[in-house]
Each structure stands twice: as structure tokens, then as C-alpha cells.
Amino acid sequence: MSNTLIAYSTDKGQTLKICNKIKAQLESCGEVVSLHNLAEGDVDLARFDKILIGASIKHGKHAHRVFKFIKEKQPLLEQKPSGFFSVSLVARKPGKDTAETNPYMQAFLKRITWTPDFMEVFGGMVDYQRYNFFDRHIIRFIMRITKGPTNLDACIEYTDWDKVDRFSQRVANY
Known part of the structure; x- marks a missing residue:
């Protein structure tokens, strides 16, 4: 049984809604899942087996706290299975709806040195x-x-x- 963290940054709540859906799915597979809002401070990653980070786009950018969290936690993120997903209205469009084709995901990946094990983009609301x-x-x-x-x-x-x-x-x- 994995102990999984889903850390998230949301503006209007759609990212949290997606996190809750992922949480329910993982729990149905036997995982223990905790949610953590990055706006509410630090979290100890050492106690988790897997780590997911979900972040929304606002005015064309992910929140600064997402990059800060990744920079501070990168050694642990690299030691454990970890992933990232982005939520934006741009991801509603065909051709911009995959991690490889979404401009916000590509911009995000250029700003970090961490390589997530799994990535995805989801349309927002x-x-x-x-x-x-x-x-x-x-x-x-x-x-x-x-x-x-x-x-x-x-x-x-x-x-x-x-x-x-x-x-x-x-x-x-x-």
C-alpha cells in the first residue's frame, strides 16, 4: 500500500476538484492519499512513497509557490515516484491537450530541472x-x-x- 501526497496550487478550485478525483481513484486502488494546498505552507515529503503536484494556470503562468516548492523539495522528488499535472483553459483545445504539446507545460519544464516520472495536462473551467x-x-x-x-x-x-x-x-x- 502506497502513501501518496497530492500537493496542489489552485486559483478557482478546478485543480482541487481534479485532485479529489485522483485521490478517490488512488484510494480505490488501495493507496493512502493526502492532499496538501501549497498555499498553506510546508509538508514533510519524507513520509510519502509517491508525490504528485497539480497546478493551475492564471494569466498564463503557474503560481510562484509551485516553482519554489519544487526547487526546495527536488532532492526528495527525484528519489521517489513523482509527477506533475497542469490545469488550464488552453488544454481544452486539440493539439494543446497533451504534456508534449501544451505550451504551459513546455514553459514549466523549461523553468525546472526536475523531471517528473509522469505528466499530464487537463482542461480547466x-x-x-x-x-x-x-x-x-x-x-x-x-x-x-x-x-x-x-x-x-x-x-x-x-x-x-x-x-x-x-x-x-x-x-x-x-
Whole structure:
């Protein structure tokens, strides 16, 4: 039985929702799973057998705390099975929906020296009603450019839950 950590950084909650789905899948395979919000401080990685990091994109970037966590914990991340997944609206688009083709994942990998054992990207969620004034209009502008939904009443989840299940199974089998 593996003791697995899922450390995450989320802005509006879709990454946490994905983490909870992965957690449930891993637990159904007999793993003990703990969630840790990177915004809530440090966590001792030594007590875990596997480590996953999930992070959302906000305004084109992963949160600084994700890079800080990886830099500080890299020796332990390299000693154990570990992985990373990214959540963004860009991942909703064919051709940008894999770790190899997603521009945010590729930018992320260029900024770190750690090589995750498993990686994935998941589509996020657009929910204009949950955004503050500034974010609502920035995201709407980006959606207009990328041919996404611009109706300010739109609430669309782009997460492919079957893909989340397949990723969870890969992690469980590792």
C-alpha cells in the first residue's frame, strides 16, 4: 500500500476538484492519499512513497509557490515516484491537450530541472460569475482571441474526467 501526497496550487478550485478525483481513484486502488494546498505552507515529503503536484494556470503562468516548492523539495522528488499535472483553459483545445504539446507545460519544464516520472495536462473551467471584474474581462478577452466562450453567464467545465481516470491509473500502476 502506497502513501501518496497530492500537493496542489489552485486559483478557482478546478485543480482541487481534479485532485479529489485522483485521490478517490488512488484510494480505490488501495493507496493512502493526502492532499496538501501549497498555499498553506510546508509538508514533510519524507513520509510519502509517491508525490504528485497539480497546478493551475492564471494569466498564463503557474503560481510562484509551485516553482519554489519544487526547487526546495527536488532532492526528495527525484528519489521517489513523482509527477506533475497542469490545469488550464488552453488544454481544452486539440493539439494543446497533451504534456508534449501544451505550451504551459513546455514553459514549466523549461523553468525546472526536475523531471517528473509522469505528466499530464487537463482542461480547466471557465466560470465568469466567479471571477472578479479584472479577471472576468481578461479571460473574456483571451477567450475571444482563442475562439472560446465569451458570454459572461457561461460556466463550462472542460476537464476530461476519463483522462483524469487514465492518469490516476498510470499513477496507481507506477
